[in-house]
Amino acid sequence: MVKVGVIGLQGDVSEHIEASRRALENLGVSGEVIWLRKPGQLEGISAIIIPGGESTTISRLMVKNGLFEPIKELGEKGLPIMGTCAGLIMLSKEVTGATPEQRFLKLLDVRVNRNAYGRQVDSFEAPIKLAFSDEPFPGVFIRAPRIVELLNDKVKPIAWLGDRVVGVEAGNVIGLEFHPELTDDTRVHEYLLEKAI
Numbered sequence: 001m002v003k004v005g006v007i008g009l010q011g012d013v014s015e016h017i018e019a020s021r022r023a024l025e026n027l028g029v030s031g032e033v034i035w036l037r038k039p040g041q042l043e044g045i046s047a048i049i050i051p052g053g054e055s056t057t058i059s060r061l062m063v064k065n066g067l068f069e070p071i072k073e074l075g076e077k078g079l080p081i082m083g084t085c086a087g088l089i090m091l092s093k094e095v096t097g098a099t100p101e102q103r104f105l106k107l108l109d110v111r112v113n114r115n116a117y118g119r120q121v122d123s124f125e126a127p128i129k130l131a132f133s134d135e136p137f138p139g140v141f142i143r144a145p146r147i148v149e150l151l152n153d154k155v156k157p158i159a160w161l162g163d164r165v166v167g168v169e170a171g172n173v174i175g176l177e178f179h180p181e182l183t184d185d186t187r188v189h190e191y192l193l194e195k196a197i
C-alpha cells in the first residue's frame with residue numbers, strides 16, 4: 001500500500017492531498033495520502049510532495065519540526081520527492097534571491113532565481129509541454145522561481161513553456177516552477193506516483 005506524504009506546514013497542502021488522492025484513484029492503486037508534519041509519520045512513506053507557498057517559512061518550519069534532515073536523507077536514498085514552486089526552491093542546490101535564513105535540501109542540481117518573473121507577470125496561466133504526455137498541460141505560475149541553470153547532465157528537463165525549461169527531474173526528484181495541484185489535471189501527480197508504485 002502506497003503512503004504519500006504532503007509536507008503540511010505551510011502552503012497549498014490540501015490541494016496536493018486532493019490531487020494525490022485522485023492520481024492514486026486514476027492509477028487504480030490503493031494508498032493513503034497524509035498531511036506530513038512530524039518525523040514519526042515518515043515510517044513506511046512511499047513519496048513526498050513539498051507544496052507551493054512561501055519558501056522561507058517552509059524552510060524554517062521543516063527545520064523546527066525536525067523534518068529537514070530526515071527528508072534530505074530519504075531523498076538521497078532514492079525516495080520519490082516532488083516540489084512545486086516554493087517546493088522547487090526547497091529542493092534546489094543553488095538559489096539566488098533567497099533570504100539569509102533559508103535552507104535548501106539540495107536534492108536537485110539546479111540554480112533557481114526566486115521571484116524571478118517580476119511584478120507584471122508574477123502570476124499567469126499558460127500551456128506547458130510535458131516530456132511524458134502529448135497533450136498540453138495547464139501551467140499555473142504564481143510568483144514562481146525560475147530555473148536558470150541545470151548544473152549537470154543528471155538533471156533532465158520534463159516541462160517547457162515555449163522553449164524555456166519550467167520543470168526538471170533527476171532520478172527520483174522532480175521540481176516544477178508551476179502548480180499542477182491547482183488544476184484538475186492529475187498527470188503530473190500520476191507521473192510522480194508511478195515512481196513510488
Ligand code: GLN
Pocket residue numbers: 051052053054055056084085086087089114115142143144145
Ligand atoms: N515566491 C514564493 C517563494 O519564494 C514561492 C511562490 C509559490 O510557491 N507560489 O517562496
